Amino acid sequence: MKVIIGSEKEIAEKAAQQYVELLKRKPNAVLGGATGSTPIGLYKELARLNKEGVISFKDVKTFNLDEYVGLDGSHDQSYRYFMNENLFKHIDIDIKNTRVPDGINTAVAADYDKEIEAAGGVDLQVLGIGVDGHIGFDEPGTPLDSITHVVELEQNTREVNSRFFNSIDEVPTHAVTMGIKTIMHARSIILLAIGKSKAEIIKKTLQGPITTDVPASILQLHPDVTFYLDEEAASLL
Numbered sequence: 001m002k003v004i005i006g007s008e009k010e011i012a013e014k015a016a017q018q019y020v021e022l023l024k025r026k027p028n029a030v031l032g033g034a035t036g037s038t039p040i041g042l043y044k045e046l047a048r049l050n051k052e053g054v055i056s057f058k059d060v061k062t063f064n065l066d067e068y069v070g071l072d073g074s075h076d077q078s079y080r081y082f083m084n085e086n087l088f089k090h091i092d093i094d095i096k097n098t099r100v101p102d103g104i105n106t107a108v109a110a111d112y113d114k115e116i117e118a119a120g121g122v123d124l125q126v127l128g129i130g131v132d133g134h135i136g137f138d139e140p141g142t143p144l145d146s147i148t149h150v151v152e153l154e155q156n157t158r159e160v161n162s163r164f165f166n167s168i169d170e171v172p173t174h175a176v177t178m179g180i181k182t183i184m185h186a187r188s189i190i191l192l193a194i195g196k197s198k199a200e201i202i203k204k205t206l207q208g209p210i211t212t213d214v215p216a217s218i219l220q221l222h223p224d225v226t227f228y229l230d231e232e233a234a235s236l237l
């Protein structure tokens, strides 16, 4: 487990270097994507590096962590829409090589793991973290052996995410998410955390017991995980 601390800009730049190293070594890498506020700086940096010709996504495949149930890709709060707007539009990726779990036909949720496997497995998965320790939408109590599945969102998670909607009533009650096992299968993982609101959960994640009560604490068991933290998120370590 590696921990890198810096300003928001520095951690985005350093995390992006992991993509540079990977894509130089393996131009057809499989990348795991996340949404939310946290990876936006990283995505901007990746778009910049792509524009400058440092990296190419031409042969890359992506699999996102999660999607709201009931929102299709045209909804401006769907995670498909988020990825198109914040990353895919700005890089030379073939959009056909990008996957986000299906929020409409949830019956196919478990097939997502098979698709990931068929693509060769995720080489580098980026994660954010919820204040309750969730990764993807794997809330506290999610079993370690879970694969991609439908979850009911915690009220707290819906409240936190309501900042992107007109009101909390519009926030979907369910999501499809990669499971803990799906996430842990990635060859390398990076977790980004920014801001004071994440300080307490970052301390529990890195220095607390490994427990399903704090889903991100399971990452302590992963052989290649790097935490990129800004000074505020790292302030209780």
Ligand code: F6R
Pocket: 033, 034, 035, 036, 037, 038, 039, 065, 066, 127, 128, 129, 130, 134, 135, 136, 137
């Ligand atoms: C999003 C996701 C979530 C977020 C987490 C933190 O795809 O999987 O686990 O990473 O809720 O969200 P932000 O970055 O908005 O604080």
